[in-house]
Amino acid sequence: MAEQAKAAPRPPIESGCPDGFQYMHPLMIKNFGNWAYHDRPRPGVLHHVAKNGDEIWTVRVGTQRQLGPYEINLLCDIIDQFGEGYVRFTIRSNMEIMVSNADKVEPLIQAFNDAGYPVGGTGNSVTMISHTQGWLHCDIPGTDASGVVKALMDELYEEFTHERMPNRVHITTSCCQINCGGQGDIAINVQHTKPPKINHDLVANVCERPTVVARCPVAAIRPAIVNGKPSLEVDEKKCICCGACFPPCPPMQINDPEHTKLAIWVGGKHSNARSKPSFHKLVAAGIPNNPPRWPEAAAIVKNILRVYQEDALEWERVGDWVERIGWPRFFELTELPFTKYHIDNWTGSRYTLNASTHIRF
Amino acid sequence: MAEKPKNPDKHSTYMPKEKKSSKPFHNTPMLDQLESGPWPSFVTGLKRMAMDNNMMVDLLGQLEHSYKTRLGYWKGGTVSVFGYGGGIIPRFTELMGADGKAMFPEAKEFHTLRVQPPAGNHYTTDMLRQLSNSWDKYGSGLIAFHGQTGNIMFIGTTSENTQHFFDEINEYGWDLGGAGPCVRTGMSCVGAARCEQSCANEHKIHRLLVNNFMDDMHRPALPYKFKFKVSGCPNDCMNSIHRADFAVIGTWRDDMKVDQKEVKAYVGRKGRKYVIDNVVGRCPTNALSLNDDDTLAVDNRNCVRCMHCINVMTKALSPGDDKGVSVLMGGKRTLKIGDTMGTVVVPFMKLDTDEDYEKLVEIAENTIDFFAENALEHERTGEMIERIGLVNFLEGVGIDVDPNMINFPRTSSYVRLDDWDVEAEKWNQRKAKAAG
Numbered sequence: 091m092a093e094q095a096k097a098a099p100r101p102p103i104e105s106g107c108p109d110g111f112q113y114m115h116p117l118m119i120k121n122f123g124n125w126a127y128h129d130r131p132r133p134g135v136l137h138h139v140a141k142n143g144d145e146i147w148t149v150r151v152g153t154q155r156q157l158g159p160y161e162i163n164l165l166c167d168i169i170d171q172f173g174e175g176y177v178r179f180t181i182r183s184n185m186e187i188m189v190s191n192a193d194k195v196e197p198l199i200q201a202f203n204d205a206g207y208p209v210g211g212t213g214n215s216v217t218m219i220s221h222t223q224g225w226l227h228c229d230i231p232g233t234d235a236s237g238v239v240k241a242l243m244d245e246l247y248e249e250f251t252h253e254r255m256p257n258r259v260h261i262t263t264s265c266c267q268i269n270c271g272g273q274g275d276i277a278i279n280v281q282h283t284k285p286p287k288i289n290h291d292l293v294a295n296v297c298e299r300p301t302v303v304a305r306c307p308v309a310a311i312r313p314a315i316v317n318g319k320p321s322l323e324v325d326e327k328k329c330i331c332c333g334a335c336f337p338p339c340p341p342m343q344i345n346d347p348e349h350t351k352l353a354i355w356v357g358g359k360h361s362n363a364r365s366k367p368s369f370h371k372l373v374a375a376g377i378p379n380n381p382p383r384w385p386e387a388a389a390i391v392k393n394i395l396r397v398y399q400e401d402a403l404e405w406e407r408v409g410d411w412v413e414r415i416g417w418p419r420f421f422e423l424t425e426l427p428f429t430k431y432h433i434d435n436w437t438g439s440r441y442t443l444n445a446s447t448h449i450r451f
Numbered sequence: 452m453a454e455k456p457k458n459p460d461k462h463s464t465y466m467p468k469e470k471k472s473s474k475p476f477h478n479t480p481m482l483d484q485l486e487s488g489p490w491p492s493f494v495t496g497l498k499r500m501a502m503d504n505n506m507m508v509d510l511l512g513q514l515e516h517s518y519k520t521r522l523g524y525w526k527g528g529t530v531s532v533f534g535y536g537g538g539i540i541p542r543f544t545e546l547m548g549a550d551g552k553a554m555f556p557e558a559k560e561f562h563t564l565r566v567q568p569p570a571g572n573h574y575t576t577d578m579l580r581q582l583s584n585s586w587d588k589y590g591s592g593l594i595a596f597h598g599q600t601g602n603i604m605f606i607g608t609t610s611e612n613t614q615h616f617f618d619e620i621n622e623y624g625w626d627l628g629g630a631g632p633c634v635r636t637g638m639s640c641v642g643a644a645r646c647e648q649s650c651a652n653e654h655k656i657h658r659l660l661v662n663n664f665m666d667d668m669h670r671p672a673l674p675y676k677f678k679f680k681v682s683g684c685p686n687d688c689m690n691s692i693h694r695a696d697f698a699v700i701g702t703w704r705d706d707m708k709v710d711q712k713e714v715k716a717y718v719g720r721k722g723r724k725y726v727i728d729n730v731v732g733r734c735p736t737n738a739l740s741l742n743d744d745d746t747l748a749v750d751n752r753n754c755v756r757c758m759h760c761i762n763v764m765t766k767a768l769s770p771g772d773d774k775g776v777s778v779l780m781g782g783k784r785t786l787k788i789g790d791t792m793g794t795v796v797v798p799f800m801k802l803d804t805d806e807d808y809e810k811l812v813e814i815a816e817n818t819i820d821f822f823a824e825n826a827l828e829h830e831r832t833g834e835m836i837e838r839i840g841l842v843n844f845l846e847g848v849g850i851d852v853d854p855n856m857i858n859f860p861r862t863s864s865y866v867r868l869d870d871w872d873v874e875a876e877k878w879n880q881r882k883a884k885a886a887g
Contacts (some may be wrong), residue, residue: 094676097536099614100531100533100618101533101534102532102533102534102535102617102621102626102627102669103621103622103626104626104665104669105621105624105626105655106567106572106626106627106661106662106665106668107567107568107569107626107636107637107658107661107662108567108568108569108570108624108625108626109569109570109658110569110570110572110573110644111573111577111654112569112655113569113573113574113575114571114573114644115573118573118644118645119644122643122644123643123649123652125643125645125646125661126647126766126769127647127648127765127766127769128647128765129765129766132608134638135628138645138646139646146645148645149804152490152491153491153596154463154493154496155595155596156493156494156496156497156593156594156595156606157496157583157596158497158592158593158594159465159500159503159583159584159586159592159613160465160467160496160499160500160588161491161496162579162580162583163580163583164461164462164463164465166576166579166580167461169576170576172631175576175577176573176574176576177574177575177576177577177579178571178572178574178594178641179568179572179574179597180572180689181638181640181688181689182599183595183597185596186641188645195718201525204456204457204458204461204462205456205461205462205463206462206463206464206491207463207491208490208491209490214515220599221635222599223604223609224521224523225514225517225518225524227525227540227542227561227563227606227607228516228523229523229525229526229527230523230731231523232523233521234514234517234518236480236484236493237518239615240485240487240488240490240492240493240494241488243490244487244488244489244490247488247489247490265462266805267785268784268786269784270599270692270784271599271696271787272599272690272784273690273693283478289706291720297861301828301829302830304829305787307786307788307789307827308788317630333787334786334787340526345521345522345523347520347521347522350521353752358693360687360688360690360691360692360693361685361686361688361754361758362685362687362692362717362756362757362758363685363686363757363758363759364685364733364735364759364761365695365735365756367687367692367792367823369790369792371692379521381481381518381521381524382481382482382484382485382518383484383485390860400808403728404728404729405729405733405759405763433830436789437788438789440629
């Protein structure tokens with residue numbers, strides 16, 4: 091064993107989640123737990139005031155999330171020259187640069203803009219789209235993630251740098267129906283439309299068959315002998331084309347250049363503000379998965395945003411707005427077709443039906 | 452749209468003059484279309500890296516192929532570092548030419564290391580540069596800040612270099628996160644470090660909980676993943692109710708604070724109609740009323756701490772002083788039974804003393820023990836609770852029922868109530884004990 095001849099392997103230091111205080115802006119350490127209020131002097135800038143009167147300004151910058159050495163050094167050079175060397179990231183991959191002096195804000199913004207980076211994403215803007223890995227790195231993706239986000243953020247650039255929506259808009263993307271991108275005011279997610287195509291020659295060697303059978307949410311998969319080999323077969327009438335069998339069994343290919351489509355969902359909300367948190371709901375499907383710029387999906391998203399901007403009241407998130415105006419009006423205003431597929435038939439779905447005479451005419 | 456850069460050498464569109472990688476670029480007509488437009492382009496970023504290393508040249512080749520065929524070409528495998536069983540997402544190319552060899556051989560291994568960020572995602576520029584330099588040495592150079600579970604994703608390296616890179620960054624304070632059926636990397640909001648709405652020490656909760664389970668993170672042996680997320684207030688910026696098996700959310704139980712002078716100033720500035728329409732009228736429990744003298748009356752007993760009015764009137768209104776946390780369990784996305792949100796399991800607990808924090812850790816330990824013993828393979832906590840019922844789960848982890856856990860009581864009469872008197876007596880005793 092050649093390995094044993096080498097030096098003993100290094101045991102890991104199981105240090106876990108690092109202490110953030112070692113990288114934190116000194117004013118944030120000093121005033122930890124003692125902030126009084128905040129306001130937003132302009133889009134992309136937060137201003138927090140501590141109980142003792144200390145003030146900190148935060149400049150929020152949009153990035154491409156996937157950063158290389160050049161971008162990291164370019165952004166760090168700007169932060170070192172115009173900021174104070176401290177940065178954090180939001181959950182939506184925006185950078186936040188903290189400074190202790192109002193005079194530093196405008197030069198910092200100018201420097202980011204000069205380097206091609208937008209400042210925005212605060213308050214009632216369309217902030218950065220949360221995205222997943224897609225074709226770049228995932229093992230089961232139906233589409234790309236970075237590309238969809240780049241294409242859409244190009245279209246929504248002005249909405250990132252301005253605060254002119256009724257309330258904040260969180261858009262998410264997901265490359266399969268597992269939906270790693272999460273809930274969104276608007277979510278653009280892969281939706282498969284055909285059962286998996288099975289390579290029966292590989293199933294026995296690659297897949298743990300009982301695991302795959304157990305993974306199916308509708309019990310549509312059963313063991314079978316195909317061409318004399320142990321394999322799996324799918325009851326295509328039962329199959330809901332969710333793709334849950336594909337990760338544990340790659341020979342059950344769910345992705346298809348034509349039949350893997352995109353669907354758009356609206357009204358997801360994580361916050362407890364006003365209404366309780368909500369899931370997003372299906373509004374459009376059958377949208378072509380059309381790289382490199384996915385124009386059909388982008389057009390629907392922009393249309394929904396336009397109607398929301400025109401019709402929603404201040405502070406209404408997309409879901410709050412639809413709750414007020416009702417779903418019939420949503421489909422009327424957006425001119426999206428309402429189909430039998432919008433009516434849920436999954437477990438517990440009776441609670442999604444209208445059991446009242448509350449109807450808007 | 453983007454204007455012509457003033458300084459092209461310091462710009463997101465910059466391309467190095469000198470190509471150091473030996474392999475020529477593949478044609479990438481589709482990806483090239485993602486280089487235009489005002490948003491910073493990840494494709495330009497990948498190309499810059501490809502000027503430096505052959506792995507990125509071939510990565511661009513494979514990605515373009517995916518764009519053309521609309522299919523992905525990565526498969527998983529088993530790669531780890533010495534002493535750990537998880538934390539790395541192995542990727543091997545499946546894209547083979549007619550000769551059976553990889554079409555893009557320099558990127559045939561393209562593994563990701565998941566590394567835990569500091570609580571609150573704070574960095575100094577020095578540390579970002581140091582991490583970037585280490586990754587440039589052992590990997591593709593590409594880093595995502597951050598993945599959807601919260602990890603720093605160091606994307607693209609060979610099996611051999613995963614160990615070298617980990618050894619280097621582990622020495623200066625960074626540890627792998629979770630991947631597979633294990634406790635996963637946690638997330639916490641900026642919280643008390645910069646937010647007046649924070650009702651908890653998110654930083655401490657995050658590190659205390661997650662770092663207590665390092666063995667369960669680094670050596671995946673649970674039925675499925677288990678995620679902790681910590682939000683400092685009910686705005687839940689960490690999306691924990693939807694996305695965490697164990698969500699800790701800051702809240703308060705005394706009266707919210709009202710600075711009536713600031714309320715009056717706000718009404719003076721925005722007008723009565725604005726305040727009635729956007730603050731009073733948007734309270735979900737009608738707990739607010741604007742008085743004739745432009746002060747605000749609050750029915751604190753019926754306030755559900757939704758945060759809306761505090762979000763709007765940041766200077767006049769704020770959370771109360773008697774702060775603590777709510778714990779919700781069982782949030783997850785679709786796979787397999789459909790979406791579940793977290794359910795209230797602990798309506799309120801104080802987090803002031805060491806004993807309080809120990810109690811929180813104990814609840815987490817009991818939950819993970821119960822999950823490990825009782826969940827089916829590939830079943831999340833929320834699905835397990837759905838399958839066995841909330842009451843069985845609560846009895847398993849030793850937590851008493853509480854009406855805050857439900858939207859409304861049972862509506863179906865198809866249930867056996869044999870021990871009703873015994874259960875009613877338990878409630879009476881708990882009530883008497885709470886009353887002292």
